[in-house]
Amino acid sequence: MKIKKAVIPAAGFGTRFLPITKVMSKELLPIIDRPAIEYVVKEAIDAGICEILLIISPHKKEVLDYFKANKILEEFLIEKNNTEGLKLIREYNDIKINYVIQYEQLGLGHAVLHAKDFVGEEPFAVLLGDDLFYGENKPAIKELIEVFSQYDSHILGTMTVSDEETIKYGIADPILNQKGPVYELKGFVEKPKPEVAPSRSAACGRYILKPIIFKYLETQTRGVGGEIQLTDAILNSTKETKLYSYDIKAKRYDIGSKDGYLKAIVEFALRRDDLRDKMLKIIDENSN
Numbered sequence: 001m002k003i004k005k006a007v008i009p010a011a012g013f014g015t016r017f018l019p020i021t022k023v024m025s026k027e028l029l030p031i032i033d034r035p036a037i038e039y040v041v042k043e044a045i046d047a048g049i050c051e052i053l054l055i056i057s058p059h060k061k062e063v064l065d066y067f068k069a070n071k072i073l074e075e076f077l078i079e080k081n082n083t084e085g086l087k088l089i090r091e092y093n094d095i096k097i098n099y100v101i102q103y104e105q106l107g108l109g110h111a112v113l114h115a116k117d118f119v120g121e122e123p124f125a126v127l128l129g130d131d132l133f134y135g136e137n138k139p140a141i142k143e144l145i146e147v148f149s150q151y152d153s154h155i156l157g158t159m160t161v162s163d164e165e166t167i168k169y170g171i172a173d174p175i176l177n178q179k180g181p182v183y184e185l186k187g188f189v190e191k192p193k194p195e196v197a198p199s200r201s202a203a204c205g206r207y208i209l210k211p212i213i214f215k216y217l218e219t220q221t222r223g224v225g226g227e228i229q230l231t232d233a234i235l236n237s238t239k240e241t242k243l244y245s246y247d248i249k250a251k252r253y254d255i256g257s258k259d260g261y262l263k264a265i266v267e268f269a270l271r272r273d274d275l276r277d278k279m280l281k282i283i284d285e286n287s288n
């Protein structure tokens with residue numbers, strides 16, 4: 001079955017980026033000249049997904065504005081004959097971004113539950129905005145879609161983390177003696193301490209889920225951090241579907257952390273023809 005729908009939770013307060021997130025959504029923090037959320041939306045579109053749902057909090061309507069036409073600015077640019085600028089601000093005019101408002105922030109599982117009506121009876125993609133990917137050959141979510149087409153089960157995008165990092169991620173528990181990059185899992189645990197973590201294979205913000213997940217999200221009790229965890233509902237739903245992990249090849253940036261955010265800006269600049277030499281010069285000037 002084709003994956004046509006993507007769900008992008010974007011309702012968090014962004015406390016790791018205070019004070020700027022006092023007045024603006026963390027999803028709009030720029031990676032150079034485009035907001036972080038645009039890279040995630042584009043990843044889905046480039047993977048052939050045509051229906052997108054943003055899950056936002058009531059005070060984040062500005063995230064939606066970014067994807068809407070801005071007629072006043074368009075008129076100004078037309079008057080100034082700025083065709084280049086006009087082209088840039090019209091890129092998303094024809095793309096419909098759906099949204100649903102999450103009034104309470106009770107966790108990632110609670111956020112994804114808000115997508116139930118939008119998703120209906122189809123498998124769907126989930127992309128978390130704190131995780132940005134750069135795929136040399138294809139978008140990260142496309143890698144997962146291809147795995148899904150073979151396994152028809154929940155697929156978690158994973159990466160290897162260090163011992164100290166298991167407490168930050170959902171950690172996969174693969175059945176032993178398998179050859180990757182796809183692994184069948186017997187468990188999945190949210191943010192375990194390294195001594196009890198079943199592996200070092202961590203969920204990194206990309207999922208393909210079957211709609212059976214909603215049945216389990218609806219009754220999911222609170223887990224780690226007092227939050228309704230997507231991880232727990234995924235594990236519970238394995239009574240009815242298999243669960244696989246897949247090691248994503250695309251490069252990941254954790255832009256929910258300051259060092260990951262800076263790294264994304266530097267490396268995305270280095271990949272741009274208009275900025276590469278300038279960025280190399282800045283790095284060079286500051287290297288001694």
Ligand code: G1P
Binds near residue numbers: 108168169191231
């Ligand atoms: C969430 C998920 C976690 C996953 C992580 C990836 O955690 O709950 O399982 O590994 O995203 O970034 P959060 O970063 O929202 O605490």
